Amino acid sequence: MKTILIVGGGAAGIAAAISAADAAPGARILLLERLDRVGKKLLATGNGRCNLTNQQACASHYHSSTPREAAAVLRGMEPAAALSFFEDLGLRWTQEDEGRIYPYCMQASMVLDVLLAALAERHIEIVCPAPVRSIRAANGRFDVDAGQHISADAVILCAGGRAAPKLGSDGSGYALAKSLGHSCTPLYPALTALCCDMRTSGGLKGIRASAEVSIFSGETCLGTRRGEVLFTEYGLSGIAVMDLSLLLPQAKKRPSFAELDLFSDEEEAALLRELRTRRSRFAAAPLERFLLGTVHKRLGFTLMKQAGFGALSRRCETLTDPELAALVRLLKHWRFSITGVQGYGQAQVTFGGIPLSEIDENTMESKLCKGLYLAGEILDITGDCGGYNLHWAWCSGIRAGRAAAKEVGA
Numbered sequence: 032m033k034t035i036l037i038v039g040g041g042a043a044g045i046a047a048a049i050s051a052a053d054a055a056p057g058a059r060i061l062l063l064e065r066l067d068r069v070g071k072k073l074l075a076t077g078n079g080r081c082n083l084t085n086q087q088a089c090a091s092h093y094h095s096s097t098p099r100e101a102a103a104v105l106r107g108m109e110p111a112a113a114l115s116f117f118e119d120l121g122l123r124w125t126q127e128d129e130g131r132i133y134p135y136c137m138q139a140s141m142v143l144d145v146l147l148a149a150l151a152e153r154h155i156e157i158v159c160p161a162p163v164r165s166i167r168a169a170n171g172r173f174d175v176d177a178g179q180h181i182s183a184d185a186v187i188l189c190a191g192g193r194a195a196p197k198l199g200s201d202g203s204g205y206a207l208a209k210s211l212g213h214s215c216t217p218l219y220p221a222l223t224a225l226c227c228d229m230r231t232s233g234g235l236k237g238i239r240a241s242a243e244v245s246i247f248s249g250e251t252c253l254g255t256r257r258g259e260v261l262f263t264e265y266g267l268s269g270i271a272v273m274d275l276s277l278l279l280p281q282a283k284k285r286p287s288f289a290e291l292d293l294f295s296d297e298e299e300a301a302l303l304r305e306l307r308t309r310r311s312r313f314a315a316a317p318l319e320r321f322l323l324g325t326v327h328k329r330l331g332f333t334l335m336k337q338a339g340f341g342a343l344s345r346r347c348e349t350l351t352d353p354e355l356a357a358l359v360r361l362l363k364h365w366r367f368s369i370t371g372v373q374g375y376g377q378a379q380v381t382f383g384g385i386p387l388s389e390i391d392e393n394t395m396e397s398k399l400c401k402g403l404y405l406a407g408e409i410l411d412i413t414g415d416c417g418g419y420n421l422h423w424a425w426c427s428g429i430r431a432g433r434a435a436a437k438e439v440g441a
C-alpha cells in the first residue's frame with residue numbers, strides 16, 4: 032500500500048489529507064502534527080468565527096517576492112474551488128462585507144468539526160503529538176523521523192510559518208524544506224500591529240475609530256487602507272493597519288509614519304465650516320462639549336490637546352480660526368511615528384518563505400526533490416486580511432493532495 036505522509040495538521044495539511052484520500056482511496060494517508068491535536072490555529076481564526084475564504088480572492092490580494100509565480104500558482108484557485116471543497120463536506124456558509132466568507136453558524140469550531148469528521152470518514156491516520164524532526168529522501172522514498180520512523184512514498188510539507196507559535200507553527204518547516212534542498216526568502220511577521228510613538232497619544236488604549244490609514248516613508252505614501260483602527264498602548268492595530276503591515280517588508284526605505292484621516296469622506300474646507308458651526312452652537316459650553324457626538328470622547332480630548340487648545344474648561348466661543356484649522360489638519364492628517372511592528376507572537380502570518388519558483392505551480396511538487404509537495408503558509412506568498420490566507424492554505428493543500436495521490440498512483 033502506498034503511503035502519503037503530511038507534515039502539519041493545520042488548514043493546508045488537513046485539506047491536503049482529505050483531497051489525497053479522495054483521489055487515492057487505496058492509499059495510506061498519515062497526518063503528523065507536532066501539537067496534541069490538529070487544527071488548533073483554526074479555532075482562533077476570524078476572532079473565533081473563521082473567515083474561511085473570500086469571494087474576491089485573486090492575485091491582487093496576495094504578496095510575494097515573485098508576483099509572476101504567485102499569479103501563476105493562484106490560477107485555478109478561484110473562491111469557488113474553496114467553497115465547493117467545503118460544500119462537499121457539508122459546511123453551509125454565509126457572506127459578509129467585502130466578500131468575506133464565514134461558516135453559516137459563525138463558529139470556527141464548526142469548520143474544524145466538519146474537517147475532523149471528513150478525516151475520520153476517510154480513515155486518515157492522525158498522529159499527534161508528532162513533531163517531525165527530519166525528512167530524508169532516498170531511492171524515491173522518504174524516511175521521516177517524528178519520534179518514530181515512518182517510510183513514505185510522498186511527503187506533503189504543510190508546517191506553516193513562524194506566526195502565532197503558541198498555536199503550532201514554530202518555523203521548523205523551513206529547516207525541513209532546506210534539508211531537502213530548498214532555499215527560503217527573508218521572513219517577517221505580517222498582518223500584525225504597528226508599534227508607534229504614543230507619547231502624545233497616551234490614554235487611547237482600547238478605542239476604535241473608523242479611518243483611512245496611510246503609511247509613509249518620508250513623504251512617499253506606501254499604501255492606504257480604509258477600515259477600523261484600534262488604538263493600543265504600543266501603537267495602532269485593526270484590520271486596515273494590519274493589512275498595511277504587509278507593505279513594510281517590501282518598502283525600499285524604512286517607513287516613517289502612519290497617517291490617519293478620521294473624516295475621509297469630508298473635504299478639509301467642509302470640516303472647517305462644520306467646526307465653526309459647532310463653535311457658535313456650543314459657544315457658552317466648555318471645550319469638553321466641542322467634539323462630543325463626533326469622535327470617541329477620549330479621542331476628541333486627545334485631539335484638542337494635540338491641537339493646542341489648552342484647558343477643557345475653556346469656552347468653545349474662545350476658539351480662534353487658526354486653532355480650528357489646526358484641529359482640521361489633525362483630523363485629516365493625524366501622524367504616528369512608526370517604531371516597528373509587533374512580533375510573531377501577535378502576527379497572523381509570516382511574510383516570505385520557500386520561493387514559489389522552486390515548486391511546480393500545477394502540482395505544488397518541489398522542483399528540487401521529487402515526491403515532496405509544499406502547501407500553505409510555508410511558501411513565499413501572503414494574502415491580505417479577509418480570508419485570503421486560509422483560502423491559499425485550503426487551495427494549495429487541495430492541489431498538493433490531489434497531485435501527490437495521482438503521483439503515487441494508489
Ligand SMILES: Cc1cc2nc3c(=O)[nH]c(=O)nc-3n(C[C@H](O)[C@H](O)[C@H](O)COP(=O)(O)OP(=O)(O)OC[C@H]3O[C@@H](n4cnc5c(N)ncnc54)[C@H](O)[C@@H]3O)c2cc1C
Pocket residue numbers: 038039040041042043044063064065066069070071072073075076077078081082083084161162163164189190191192194195198199200201202203204378379380406407408409417418419420421422424
Ligand atoms: C489569530 C489568527 C487569526 C487568523 N484569522 C484568519 C482568518 O480569519 N482568515 C484567514 O484567511 N487567515 C487567518 N489567519 C491566518 C491563517 O490562519 C493561516 O494563514 C493558515 O492557518 C495557514 O495554514 P497552514 O496550514 O499553512 O499553517 P498552520 O495553520 O500554521 O498549520 C501548520 C501546522 O503544522 C504544525 N507543524 C509545524 N511544524 C511541524 C513539525 N515539524 N512537525 C509536525 N507538525 C508541525 C503546526 O503545529 C501547525 O498545526 C489567522 C491567523 C492567526 C494567528
